[in-house]
Amino acid sequence: xxxxxxxxxxxxxxxxxxxxxxxxxxxxxxxxxxxxxxxxxxxxxxxxxxxxxxxxxxxxxxxxxxxxxxxxxxxxxxxxxxxxxxxxxxxxxxxxxxxxxxxxxxxxxxxxxxxxxxxxxxxxxxxxxxxxxxxxxxxxxxxxxxxxxxxxxxxxxxxxxxxxxxxxxxxxxxxxxxxxxxxxxxxxxxxxxxxxxxxxxxxxxxxxxxxxxxxxxxxxxxxxxxxxxxxxxxxxxxxxxxxxxxxxxxxxxxxxxxxxxxxxxxxxxxxxxxxxx
Amino acid sequence: xxxxxxxxxxxxxxxxxxxxxxxxxxxxxxxxxxxxxxxxxxxxxxxxxxxxxxxxxxxxxxxxxxxxxxxxxxxxxxxxxxxxxxxxxxxxxxxxxxxxxxxxxxxxxxxxxxxxxxxxxxxxxxxxxxxxxxxxxxxxxxxxxxxxxxxxxxxxxxxxxxxxxxxxxxxxxxxxxxxxxxxxxxxxxxxxxxxxxxxxxxxxxxxxxxxxxxxxxxxxxxxxxxxxxxxxxxxxxxxxxxxxxxxxxxxxxxxxxxxxxxxxxxxxxxxxxxxxxxxxxxxxxxxxxxxxxxxxxxxxxxxxxxxxxxxxxxxxxxxxxxxxxxxxxxxxxxxxxxxxxxxxxxxxxxxxxxxxxxxxxxxxxxxxxxxxxxxxxxxxxxxxxxxxxxxxxxxxxxxxxxxx
Numbered sequence: 001x002x003x004x005x006x007x008x009x010x011x012x013x014x015x016x017x018x019x020x021x022x023x024x025x026x027x028x029x030x031x032x033x034x035x036x037x038x039x040x041x042x043x044x045x046x047x048x049x050x051x052x053x054x055x056x057x058x059x060x061x062x063x064x065x066x067x068x069x070x071x072x073x074x075x076x077x078x079x080x081x082x083x084x085x086x087x088x089x090x091x092x093x094x095x096x097x098x099x100x101x102x103x104x105x106x107x108x109x110x111x112x113x114x115x116x117x118x119x120x121x122x123x124x125x126x127x128x129x130x131x132x133x134x135x136x137x138x139x140x141x142x143x144x145x146x147x148x149x150x151x152x153x154x155x156x157x158x159x160x161x162x163x164x165x166x167x168x169x170x171x172x173x174x175x176x177x178x179x180x181x182x183x184x185x186x187x188x189x190x191x192x193x194x195x196x197x198x199x200x201x202x203x204x205x206x207x208x209x210x211x212x213x214x215x216x217x218x219x220x221x222x223x224x225x226x227x228x229x230x231x232x233x234x235x236x237x238x239x240x241x242x243x244x245x246x247x248x249x250x251x252x253x254x255x256x257x258x259x260x261x262x263x264x265x266x267x268x269x270x271x272x273x274x275x276x277x
Numbered sequence: 278x279x280x281x282x283x284x285x286x287x288x289x290x291x292x293x294x295x296x297x298x299x300x301x302x303x304x305x306x307x308x309x310x311x312x313x314x315x316x317x318x319x320x321x322x323x324x325x326x327x328x329x330x331x332x333x334x335x336x337x338x339x340x341x342x343x344x345x346x347x348x349x350x351x352x353x354x355x356x357x358x359x360x361x362x363x364x365x366x367x368x369x370x371x372x373x374x375x376x377x378x379x380x381x382x383x384x385x386x387x388x389x390x391x392x393x394x395x396x397x398x399x400x401x402x403x404x405x406x407x408x409x410x411x412x413x414x415x416x417x418x419x420x421x422x423x424x425x426x427x428x429x430x431x432x433x434x435x436x437x438x439x440x441x442x443x444x445x446x447x448x449x450x451x452x453x454x455x456x457x458x459x460x461x462x463x464x465x466x467x468x469x470x471x472x473x474x475x476x477x478x479x480x481x482x483x484x485x486x487x488x489x490x491x492x493x494x495x496x497x498x499x500x501x502x503x504x505x506x507x508x509x510x511x512x513x514x515x516x517x518x519x520x521x522x523x524x525x526x527x528x529x530x531x532x533x534x535x536x537x538x539x540x541x542x543x544x545x546x547x548x549x550x551x552x553x554x555x556x557x558x559x560x561x562x563x564x565x566x567x568x569x570x571x572x573x574x575x576x577x578x579x580x581x582x583x584x585x586x587x588x589x590x591x592x593x594x595x596x597x598x599x600x601x602x603x604x605x606x607x608x609x610x611x612x613x614x615x616x617x618x619x620x621x622x623x624x625x626x627x628x629x630x631x632x633x634x635x636x637x638x639x640x641x642x643x644x645x646x647x648x649x650x651x652x653x654x655x656x657x658x659x660x661x662x663x664x665x666x667x668x669x670x671x672x673x674x675x676x677x678x679x680x681x
Contacts, residue, residue: 040574043573043574043575044574046575047574047575047576158574159571161574162571162572162573162574162576163572165572165574165576166572166576166579168570168572171569171570171571173590173592174590174591174592175554175587175589175590175591175592176551176552176553176554178553178554178555178558178640179554179558179585179587179590182374182554182555182558182559182585183374183375183558183584183585184374185324185365185369187319187320187321187322187324187364188347188364188555188638188640190640191345191346191347191364191637191638191639191640192320192321192322192347192348192364193320193321197640199553200551200553200555200640201551201553214320225591226552226591226605228550228551228552228605230548231548231549231550231551231641232551232640232641234641235345235640235641
């Protein structure tokens, strides 16, 4: 046991840092992860002033804010303007979830003709004002931290907020999901069962949930920084996926993340074209 | 440490156990306070898990392995220890994936640091294969013999009771003989079993390797060793020696790795490598860790955790400005060069025991026994071209296993 003098409190210790939660095009699942922190919510509210979080409270305090959590991708011109406004009132901006970090499931539009979608889907297409692509926050403004996942992981969200409060770097490893399978003692589903799995190229963070239930990882945390998809493609083929199946496997929540880009992959409007090896 | 104390002469213990005797062994170890861990079949693999009795052993489960492939098979002989190295190494228990090292509390007056004091679990490992017994000795040299022994490891290691099971069924990816080992158990065990899976007389020939091993053996029900059992056991182990599915080339790997640093073949391997880290995580000797310091929301409680890391993780070599080993070729070269080459300089032995896990559990099936000959051929070719002799075998002999 050792002791040391207590460091001087930070100058603004009397004031609780303020937190704002924002939503662009998204399903709300990631911001609800904050409300899911039931055991930690009281401690959180003591340490931090939740100043703007419409999903939780009608009370809204004007900015600027110390931390903004942004969920969702930019899919309209209005969103593109909003993300700039959010950035302007936020000391730290954290993008949360696959939409805010990679465009999300709505980025599947990027592979097709948006005008055709609008004309087919909506009774009054003229009411629809949308962009041709769904883009992450970082495509528009500088982002201080990106937290991956569809949805994000509760423990990781608390880690990011706790790290911010302590003024330290968040402990969010960027290695493969394989690390998490091995740490929890899960047998590799690809090697032992021939199950197609994106784990070797996917960013850790979920705790390797799917392989623990005998399923392959479907990449909801997006590619790890050095994802090597060409090395994985022969395995997916061996384990029974034809080219269109491989394309579908990669095009879910992080379809436009560069690490998941199918080499010469088809657009959704040309599903029969073979992906190159 | 005590587990290699030479066996005291004991008054002629029964040394041939049947299935009931094996069950009695598990129960005796549990009664002595050990958490008994051994092989059992789960989700299509022979994994290491806590055992309550011999029924949970993988009777009749064999393995069919290849590079990047593992399947369990049914064995007509009903053998319990005829599976090759599974997905987990024993380091999972001796050098766990996550360990808390210390915690700190802040009060109005002071910061108080507390070293982790929770008692180390006391394990009995049942069915440690000879390759894995050597791997434990390799990790002993790294984690227990250095200038600063690792307290978490040594506490677990000191308490561990090891029941080795000699190898009678090597797998297709096994190459322990060419890695300096073999199917017979070397030193370092408390008890060793050799399985004789004959129809109608399935038995295990047991010997003690330590005093406490002899004590346990003395209370087990069984019969005295007969020459038929001893001969059958020895024949099976001898036969296993010649049935290794793979081998490393008979060259000085220490010199080969040092001389192959600039080879273009690293790039060829990197084309196939996912840099997923699986090879290092299943390797029974890879020991690298990193530290994580975390705080809770109040900021008044902090903890330092140590977790497994891997030279395949980009962050592993992150220094000022970026990772030092940014490419897959850099990272694979680092791993293999350390494992087979610089490990000798650092710890006086190779880091590879030939268990074959890195071959089997690599999703894309990169096989060091296929890659090493490419480097060896390159070196031989360049030596021939320049008229110089290839490197003589100079690697230091490995010192024997076990904690002295």
